[in-house]
Amino acid sequence: MSLVALRKVCKSFGKHKILKDINLTIEKGEVLSIIGRSGSGKSTLLRCINGLEKIDSGEIIVNGQVVTQSRNVLRKLHREVGIVFQSYNLFPHLTIEENITLGLTHGKGISLVTAKIIAHSSLQLVHMSDKANDYPARLSGGQQQRAAIARAIAMEPVLLLFDEITSALDPELKSEVVHVLEDLAVQNRTMILVTHEMAFARRSGTQLVFMHDGRIWEKGHPEDLFQSPKTEELKLFLSSVMI
Amino acid sequence: MRTFGISEFGFLIAGFRWTVLLSLIAFSGGIFLGFLIALARISHFKILRYISMSYIQIFQGTPLLIQLFIAYYGFSVLLNLKIDAWTAVSLAFTFYAAAYLGEIWRGAIQSIPYQQWETSQCLSLSYYSQLRFVILPQAFRIAIPPTVGFLVQLIKGTSVASIIGFVELTRAGQLMTNVTFQPMTIFPIVAILYFIICFPLSRYGKKLERGFDVTRGITQGM
DSSP states (O other): OSEEEEEEEEEETTTEEEEEEEEEETTTTTTEEEEEEESSSSSHHHHHHHEEEESSSSEEEEEEOOOOOOHHHHHHHHHHEEETTTOOOOOTTTTTHHHHHIIIIISSSHHHHHHHHHHHHHHHHTTOOOGGTTTTSSSSSHHHHHHHHHHHHTTTTTTTEETTTTTTTTTHHHHHHHHHHHHHHHHHOOOEEEEEOOHHHHHHHEEEEEETTTTEEEEEEEHHHHHHHHHHHHHHHHHHHOO | OOOOHHHHHHHHHHHHHHHHHHHHHHHHHHHHHHHOOOOHTTOOOHHHHHHHHHHHHHHHHHOOOHHHHEEEEHHHHOOOOOHHHHHHHHHHHHHHHHHHHHHHHHHHTTTTTHHHHHHHOOOOOOOHHHIIIIIHHHHHHHHHHHHHHHHHHHHHHHGGGGTTTOSSHHHHHHHHHHHHHHHHHHHHHHHHHHHHHHHHHHHHHHHHHTTTTTTOOOOEEE
């Protein structure tokens, strides 16, 4: 069974249809990149997968569980699905270590001692062991985003979601975050990324989805889509981002 | 006619004690009740939001003096229950403080970006844990200046209680003026007595605010 399955998912905000009849499956170990223009519904799709947005119709199944808006379902889902946001969203009043241990102790019920050990190994994965006791405001954007990634992977989720996590960063800071993403992809983690990092999507992705006007316009192996896009829309989009 | 001396000053100090005590009661009662009101104001349940909002609007939309009168006379007229001035002013000030503190804290809680709620939810935190560990610690810092500001206002506002015959500092000053005819000796002393509790409180509020500033003025990427 697929780790994630979306069937006929529709979602609108008011009269505006954001997602139109989305069908998509993701297998364990896949790295799926979602590309498309802003407003094409990419981020909304990602947010629906972990229940942050309520879908109007259709069905989303994650790890065998139907995603609903019930608090209990969502709490269980959020132990299994991690998300990293474009704006990092670290807790500014907590140190980096506390940012990571909070979800472990109060979300997963792990003891603080164990949580700290896990926090340190996650920080190692993002090359930030020396920043454990710093407050977020003292870190650069790239460091904050890597800390946010460490916070998400510390929960040991079966699925990781990344919502345009490099979009707020300067080019040089982008690359340090992309390096971390590449490390994660190599570790066989299941990941879904909404991204503008075309090089990453092409190199490390196993599946690529191009969204346009609320629909999955094209999907397939990244290399095939980049080499020979079938639709005019994808050709146009690629030529506009691959300058 | 008496002149202002040690025993007159002692009378002012006795009134001063009641002012401090009344302020403490209104603080602690107001903080407790106000916290519940703030939580009700941000509740998912419409009915709680509605009730708490009505409560706030009633207490903010009517003069404190009238609230005092209603508390004082209301019990005896409506419930045929004789309560003393002390109980009446304690109740009235507690409910009054709760309305304002509730609204101040509601604002502080809602000024925390919704992403903080969303992110903590995505770490599988319960609503209680979200509030306790993520939202309230941040809202607390924001709420300190307006809270301290209101508490200082409240201490000075307790002088209104003199109207229903409660002998706190202001009332004590009036009584002593009546027997000594030395208003310009007594009221400056009364003013100084208010000042020596209000001023340190304001200063302490500033200190507290700085103590909680872990971001050290650097803006955090949202």
